[in-house]
Amino acid sequence: xxxxxxxxxxxxxxxxxxxxxxxxxxxxxxxxxxxxxxxxxxxxxxxxxxxxxxxxxxxxxxxxxxxxxxxxxxxxxxxxxxxxxxxxxxxxxxxxxxxxxxxxxxxxxxxxxxxxxxxxxxxxxxxxxxxxxxxxxxxxxxxxxxxxxxxxxxxxxxxxxxxxxxxxxxxxxxxxxxxxxxxxxxxxxxxxxxxxxxxx
Numbered sequence: 001x002x003x004x005x006x007x008x009x010x011x012x013x014x015x016x017x018x019x020x021x022x023x024x025x026x027x028x029x030x031x032x033x034x035x036x037x038x039x040x041x042x043x044x045x046x047x048x049x050x051x052x053x054x055x056x057x058x059x060x061x062x063x064x065x066x067x068x069x070x071x072x073x074x075x076x077x078x079x080x081x082x083x084x085x086x087x088x089x090x091x092x093x094x095x096x097x098x099x100x101x102x103x104x105x106x107x108x109x110x111x112x113x114x115x116x117x118x119x120x121x122x123x124x125x126x127x128x129x130x131x132x133x134x135x136x137x138x139x140x141x142x143x144x145x146x147x148x149x150x151x152x153x154x155x156x157x158x159x160x161x162x163x164x165x166x167x168x169x170x171x172x173x174x175x176x177x178x179x180x181x182x183x184x185x186x187x188x189x190x191x192x193x194x195x196x197x198x199x200x
Contacts, residue, residue: 021035034111035108036102036104037103040109042105043105043145044118044149048071048073049070050068050069051063059105065078066079069105078124079122079123084122091181092161092180092181092182093162093180095175096148096166099112106125106144106145115140115167118143119147120146120149127142127143128140128141128143128184130164131183132174137171139168139172160179161182162182
């Protein structure tokens, strides 16, 4: 169920650009973003097209942020960046982590130990706060992939609202359990200007 209104955190992040790596820091959380080689396999090979284009072509052209995409013949339409600022939803989270060496839906290298997530309808990339409704733990993850989608082995898997990286599931305390009830909500970040890398 999607609820109206949102509790928004305004925080700072610092960016350090390397050859192909960008580091984001938000409070205690660090995100290393690495551009993947375009020929890498996707974490979700079931994505058939993005914005009417083959997936890699859409990534190459930078057309993935909020473009419609097709999976299993179903067209998914992400919400607009403006509407995403008000996003808040409660539901079931799962995790994925065996896709190391693969490319996310926005062209980044998937890091199973990082703090990232897949979402069917949010613009990518964006940051969200995920709070476990079972233990109260809370983390901030970077949404950079699409999913979770219905599986041939479990059609109900498509009803989950977010798929976290293995590292994020560990931080939230449901790695061994596999699933958790969570609240996902948009946060706003602003760049810390005039600060060196590592400023939080």
